[in-house]
Amino acid sequence: MDNTLDLLLKIQSLNDELEDAKAQLKQIPQEIVKLEKQISTREEDLKNAETRILDLKKTYKLKEIEIADNEEKIKKLNTQTFAVKTNEEYRAILNEVDFLKQKNKEIEDEMLGLMEEEEKLKNSIDAIRSQTKEFTDTAQGRIAGMKKKTESLDEQQKLAKATLDDDLAKLPDDTRELYKRITKVRDKAVCAIVDNTCTGCYANLTHQFLNELKKRNKILLCETCGRILVYTTPD
Ligand SMILES: [Zn+2]
Numbered sequence: 001m002d003n004t005l006d007l008l009l010k011i012q013s014l015n016d017e018l019e020d021a022k023a024q025l026k027q028i029p030q031e032i033v034k035l036e037k038q039i040s041t042r043e044e045d046l047k048n049a050e051t052r053i054l055d056l057k058k059t060y061k062l063k064e065i066e067i068a069d070n071e072e073k074i075k076k077l078n079t080q081t082f083a084v085k086t087n088e089e090y091r092a093i094l095n096e097v098d099f100l101k102q103k104n105k106e107i108e109d110e111m112l113g114l115m116e117e118e119e120k121l122k123n124s125i126d127a128i129r130s131q132t133k134e135f136t137d138t139a140q141g142r143i144a145g146m147k148k149k150t151e152s153l154d155e156q157q158k159l160a161k162a163t164l165d166d167d168l169a170k171l172p173d174d175t176r177e178l179y180k181r182i183t184k185v186r187d188k189a190v191c192a193i194v195d196n197t198c199t200g201c202y203a204n205l206t207h208q209f210l211n212e213l214k215k216r217n218k219i220l221l222c223e224t225c226g227r228i229l230v231y232t233t234p235d
Helices: 002-083 087-170 173-185 207-215
Strands: 190-194 228-230
Touching: 002 087, 002 173, 002 190, 002 228, 173 228
Parallel strands: 190 228
Antiparallel strands: none
């Protein structure tokens, strides 16, 4: 009976190991997806900043062309003033020149804003780039580690399952049936006793019951939760 009780504890521990591996194997793919999402968000942010710098440069060039065009128009209008016949015509041309000059001033202000934004982005892009690389490298390292861990958990699971099956076969038939029956309704079928308490439901065990358990000569169930209780001598 001593052997059976120890075997039951071993079976329970193998079962715990299997459950733990199963939980980790379920968790890992979710964590990988989360990290991959974070990587692509960072890379997108970097790309957006780089594209914005290029856009700002392009817009700045277009504004320069617009100013040059307006200056060309002003020059033409100024030459036209020599040929005008009426005051009205003359005033109209001057108004047009004023309008274009005002327009160019506004464009220059816009260009100043564009330049400031480009400057600011250029100053921060190196930091963004290195932070993105650092984050991506770390995250990819973690992903590779988790993929490796999946493989070792798979192996560990196979090994534990094989040992568990072997050990279950070693149990007396009625004990195995009892173990299986409890496993169906409880997370744990076998519990060690710690501090005079069932580690499954944390019920205190009576002195008399403890004495029975200490004998280790039969299978006894917790009166509160129905799990198999095993008394072990502290190492
Ligand atoms: Zn209990």
